């Protein structure tokens with residue numbers, strides 16, 4: 001293996017130290033940043049993610065509340081709860097864990113969160129602000145990827161970045177952040193013809209397509225930086241990303257692992273957004 005490992009766990013720990021000192025300073029001024037996390041239903045992975053988010057709040061000295069509701073919670077009851085949190089002075093960030101049960105309209109829920117407390121950065125106002133180059137609260141996963149590229153000192157201005165996966169929560173905001181930082185961006189999707197033709201031209205590859213190990217070493221330019229956003233299980237049930245780590249690490253200049261890469265940064269940037277929302281007060 002020749003690639004440098006971009007260690008999300010240690011970048012997350014360093015970033016959390018910075019967040020902690022800003023939380024302490026803000027608390028001394030009488031504002032104690034607070035996050036409300038809402039979980040509807042019993043998706044086992046979501047349970048792990050929300051409890052890790054609440055635990056991380058404790059690590060940096062933030063106030064948090066975890067609200068868990070059964071899968072048959074009505075959409076109107078959820079909207080009413082969000083409206084009440086929008087007016088709660090102790091809460092600076094509101095997060096509704098996705099996915100939601102199918103009977104609840106995800107768009108309606110995300111738009112119900114006050115844009116000033118939308119620490120996921122999914123509200124139309126925050127997505128639009130990012131798109132027009134005036135970022136407010138940013139989507140946590142791509143925000144975390146930007147931090148990882150910064151720590152790795154990956155040149156972005158003038159680089160060609162290829163993103164595989166065009167979701168609203170990762171691919172599209174990722175494209176906007178890289179564009180804003182001066183990259184030339186190619187945004188691929190599941191129907192892109194000859195995907196390898198695109199990825200082979202990239203200085204930076206962001207894999208966020210949700211298919212285990214689909215980006216292989218022969219698809220990567222020598223020396224490229226490869227960030228793996230995927231969270232999948234391989235045939236043996238082992239956690240893996242969208243990148244075939246062993247073959248890609250032979251050719252890439254730098255690579256992020258799964259686990260221990262983007263995941264811990266997603267949670268850390270949620271803390272950063274909550275802090276920034278409280279600081280804006």
Ligand SMILES: Nc1nc2c(c(=O)[nH]1)N[C@@H](CN(C=O)c1ccc(C(=O)N[C@@H](CCC(=O)O)C(=O)O)cc1)CN2
Nearest residue numbers: 049096097098099120140258259260261262263264266
């Ligand atoms: N409201 C939101 N819902 C979802 C988001 C989101 O950003 N906001 N993203 C994903 C899930 N997610 C955060 O919620 C998330 C996924 C994975 C990790 C993580 O730390 N993964 C670890 C591995 C964990 C494991 O062992 O299973 C890693 O990669 O090291 C953090 C957050 C969908 N929903």
